[in-house]
Amino acid sequence: xxxxxxxxxxxxxxxLVNIDTDMIIPKQYLKTIKRTGxxxxxxxxxxxxxxxxxxxxxxxxxxxxxKAQILVAGDNFGCGSSREHAPWAxxxxxxxxxxxxxxxxxxxxxxxxxxxxxxxxxxxxRDACMQDAEKGANSRIEIDLGAQTITxxxxxVITFQIxxxxxHCLLNGLDDIGLTMEKAASIAAFEEKAAQxxxxx
Amino acid sequence: xxxxxLYDKIWDAHVAHQAEDGTCLLYIDRHLxxxxxxxxxxxxxxxxxxxxxxxxxxxxxxxHNVPTTAGRDVHIDNEESRIQVDALDRNAKDFGxxxxxxxxxxxxxxxxxxxxxxxxxPGMTVVCGDSHTATHGAFGALxxxxxxxxxxxxxxxxxxxxxKSKNMKVEITGHLRTGVTAKDITLSVIGRTGxxxxxxxxxxxxxxxxxxxxxxxxxxxxNMAIEGGAKAGLIAPDEKTFDYVRGRPNAPKGAQWxxxxxxxxxxxxxxxxxxxxxxxxxxxxxxxxxxxGTSPEDxxxxxxxxxxxxxFHGGKVDAAxxxxxxxxxxxxxxxxxxxxxxxxxxSCTNGRIEDLRAAAEVxxxxxxxxxxxxxxxxxxxxxxxxxxxxxxxxxxxxxxxxWRLAGCSMCLAMNPDQLAPGERCAATxxxxxxxxxxxxxxxxxxxxxxxxxxxxxxxxxDVREMM
Ligand code: SF4
Numbered sequence: 001x002x003x004x005x006x007x008x009x010x011x012x013x014x015x016l017v018n019i020d021t022d023m024i025i026p027k028q029y030l031k032t033i034k035r036t037g038x039x040x041x042x043x044x045x046x047x048x049x050x051x052x053x054x055x056x057x058x059x060x061x062x063x064x065x066x067k068a069q070i071l072v073a074g075d076n077f078g079c080g081s082s083r084e085h086a087p088w089a090x091x092x093x094x095x096x097x098x099x100x101x102x103x104x105x106x107x108x109x110x111x112x113x114x115x116x117x118x119x120x121x122x123x124x125x126r127d128a129c130m131q132d133a134e135k136g137a138n139s140r141i142e143i144d145l146g147a148q149t150i151t152x153x154x155x156x157v158i159t160f161q162i163x164x165x166x167x168h169c170l171l172n173g174l175d176d177i178g179l180t181m182e183k184a185a186s187i188a189a190f191e192e193k194a195a196q197x198x199x200x201x
Numbered sequence: 202x203x204x205x206x207l208y209d210k211i212w213d214a215h216v217a218h219q220a221e222d223g224t225c226l227l228y229i230d231r232h233l234x235x236x237x238x239x240x241x242x243x244x245x246x247x248x249x250x251x252x253x254x255x256x257x258x259x260x261x262x263x264x265h266n267v268p269t270t271a272g273r274d275v276h277i278d279n280e281e282s283r284i285q286v287d288a289l290d291r292n293a294k295d296f297g298x299x300x301x302x303x304x305x306x307x308x309x310x311x312x313x314x315x316x317x318x319x320x321x322x323p324g325m326t327v328v329c330g331d332s333h334t335a336t337h338g339a340f341g342a343l344x345x346x347x348x349x350x351x352x353x354x355x356x357x358x359x360x361x362x363x364x365k366s367k368n369m370k371v372e373i374t375g376h377l378r379t380g381v382t383a384k385d386i387t388l389s390v391i392g393r394t395g396x397x398x399x400x401x402x403x404x405x406x407x408x409x410x411x412x413x414x415x416x417x418x419x420x421x422x423x424n425m426a427i428e429g430g431a432k433a434g435l436i437a438p439d440e441k442t443f444d445y446v447r448g449r450p451n452a453p454k455g456a457q458w459x460x461x462x463x464x465x466x467x468x469x470x471x472x473x474x475x476x477x478x479x480x481x482x483x484x485x486x487x488x489x490x491x492x493x494g495t496s497p498e499d500x501x502x503x504x505x506x507x508x509x510x511x512x513f514h515g516g517k518v519d520a521a522x523x524x525x526x527x528x529x530x531x532x533x534x535x536x537x538x539x540x541x542x543x544x545x546x547x548s549c550t551n552g553r554i555e556d557l558r559a560a561a562e563v564x565x566x567x568x569x570x571x572x573x574x575x576x577x578x579x580x581x582x583x584x585x586x587x588x589x590x591x592x593x594x595x596x597x598x599x600x601x602x603x604w605r606l607a608g609c610s611m612c613l614a615m616n617p618d619q620l621a622p623g624e625r626c627a628a629t630x631x632x633x634x635x636x637x638x639x640x641x642x643x644x645x646x647x648x649x650x651x652x653x654x655x656x657x658x659x660x661x662x663d664v665r666e667m668m
Pocket of ligand 1: 265310311312333549550608609612613630
C-alpha cells in the first residue's frame with residue numbers, strides 16, 4: 001500500500017449529505033474481479049448521462065476540479081454497502097483524502113486499507129474546508145498527516161484527530177495482514193484455548 | 202466483576218491480542234463469503250502465497266449476481282457475472298472451504314443460508330464482505346460487514362484488527378399492534394435515529410416487542426442495523442433462539458449442545474450494564490411505515506403525506522429536494538395516493554418463510570392490480586421448497602407474481618432483475634438509494650404484508666384496511 005504523509009491538492013466540494021456507496025460506484029461495476037480501473041466509473045450516475053456523455057454541472061466534470069485529490073463532503077459520507085470498490089474507485093480517480101463530519105464505519109475502514117485518508121472534522125471546520133474548496137482550482141488545501149493539520153488556502157490551520165495505530169500504518173504504508181501475521185503465536189494460543197472452552201465452534 | 206453488556210461479553214470472549222492503545226485482534230468464528238466482494242481477496246492470497254487459516258470456519262455461496270431464472274446452473278448469460286461465479290467455484294475448491302453452488306438446493310442469500318444451515322450460533326463472531334451481515338445479530342452473535350481487504354485479512358489470519366464500539370440500547374416496549382411487523386420496527390428506529398444515529402455503536406435491541414418476535418422477525422430487525430449506521434445489531438438469545446438452532450445441520454449435538462447451551466444462557470446484558478446511548482420506543486406507537494425518499498431514514502407512517510423539504514434542517518433540505526425530484530413526488534401528497542408499477546418481495550431483510558407467509562396471507566384469493574408486475578424471490582432454495590410445499594407459491598402465482606429461484610435479485614439489481622428508469626416499486630428490501638434497484642428506478646421500502654397490499658391495489662396501501 002502507498003504511504004500517506006503530506007498532500008497538497010485541489011479539493012472538490014460535495015455538500016450533499018448521506019452520499020452512499022451506490023452513488024460512489026453503482027453495482028454494475030462490482031462485477032470486476034480486479035481492484036483497478038474503476039476511476040472512470042466513480043460517481044457514475046451523477047457524473048454521466050445515460051448516453052455516456054458527461055453532466056457538465058457535476059463537480060468533478062468542471063475544469064477546475066478535474067484533477068481534485070481531496071473531497072470535502074456532507075455528513076455521513078460512504079453510508080451503505082461494504083463494497084471496497086468505493087475507495088478503489090476514489091483512489092483510481094486520484095482522490096487521496098476525504099473530509100467530512102462523519103463517515104459510515106465500513107467505508108471509513110476501507111479507506112485506510114487503500115491509502116486514502118478520511119478526515120473527521122467538527123461541522124464549523126468542515127464548513128471552512130467546504131468554502132475553501134468552492135473557490136476552485138486556485139485553492140489548494142494542504143494536509144499533513146504527521147502533524148495532523150489541514151492548511152487552507154488563506155493560511156488557516158485546522159487540526160484533526162486520528163487513531164494512532166491507523167496513522168502509523170498510513171504514514172508507513174504498512175500491510176495489515178503482514179502485521180497480524182507477526183502475532184500468529186497469540187492467534188494460535190487463542191485457538192487452543194477456544195478449542196477447550198467453546199469446542200462446538 | 203463490573204457489569205457487562207451482551208456486546209462486552211462476546212467481545213471479551215474473542216480478543217486474541219490487545220495492544221496498549223486498545224487495538225485488538227478479534228478472533229472470527231465464522232466467515233461467510235460471496236462472489237462479488239471476494240475475488241480480489243483470494244487473488245491477494247495467491248499473490249502472497251498465503252493460505253486460508255481456518256477453511257472449516259469459512260462458508261461460501263454465490264448470491265448477489267446470480268440470475269433467478271431456470272437454467273442458471275448450466276449457464277449464466279452475463280459474462281462478468283459468470284466469471285465471478287466461476288471464480289468463487291474455483292476459490293472454494295482450491296482453498297477447501299464449505300460451498301453451496303447454485304445447483305445446490307441449499308443455495309441462497311448468504312445471510313439466510315448461514316442461520317438455516319446452523320453456521321450462525323449465539324455468542325459467535327461472524328463476518329462477511331457484505332454490510333447486511335448484521336442480520337446474524339438476531340442470534341446474539343456479533344456480526345458485521347467488512348471490506349474486501351478485511352476479507353483477505355480474515356482468510357489469512359482468522360482475525361480482524363478492531364477497536365471496540367460503544368454500546369447503544371434500543372428498547373421497544375409493550376406490544377406491536379395488528380398489521381405492524383419487524384420491518385416496521387426497524388424502519389421506525391432508523392426514522393427516529395437517522396442513518397448516522399448508530400455510527401460508532403453496536404446496538405442491542407430489547408424489550409417485550411422484540412422478545413415477542415420470531416427468529417425471522419429478529420433477523421429483519423438486526424438486518425437493518427447497518428442502515429442506522431451501527432456497526433452491528435444484537436438480540437440476546439433465548440428459548441426461541443435455541444429452538445431455532447437445535448437440530449440444524451451444523452449446530453452442535455449431544456454433550457457439545459449442552460455445553461454450548463450453558464454458555465449461551467449467560468449471554469445477556471447485566472441489569473446494571475452501562476449504555477452510551479439509549480433509545481426507547483413504545484411498540485404501540487409503531488405504525489405500518491413506508492419510505493418516501495432515497496435514504497432509509499426517510500420513513501413515515503402510511504397514513505402520512507410526502508414532507509416538504511423545508512421541514513428539514515441543514516444539508517437534509519437539499520437532500521430531500523433531490524430525493525423528491527428523483528422519486529417524482531410532490532410535497533403534501535398522501536402516501537396512499539402513490540401509484541406503483543412493480544412489487545419486489547425478497548432479500549435478506551424479508552426473504553424468509555415467515556415473510557412469504559405474511560405476504561401470501563394478504564394476497565390469498567386476490568389478483569395483482571392491472572399493470573403491476575410482481576416478483577417473489579425466496580431467500581434460499583429451502584425457503585422456496587417450503588413455500589411450495591405449504592401452497593404459498595401457488596398463492597403468489599395465482600395473484601400474478603413471478604415465482605423465482607433464490608438470490609439477491611432486485612434488492613440490488615446486479616443480475617437481470619431490474620427496474621426500468623422511472624419505474625416505481627414497493628420493495629421488501631433494505632435500501633432505497635438512487636439507482637439501487639436499477640438506474641432511475643424508484644424504491645419504497647416496506648414490510649411484506651404492505652408490499653402485498655400495494656400489489657393488490659396498485660398504490661401504497663395501509664395493510665390494516667385489508668385485514
Ligand atoms: S439481499 Fe440485498 S442487502 Fe441482502 S445481501 Fe443480497 S444484495 Fe445485500
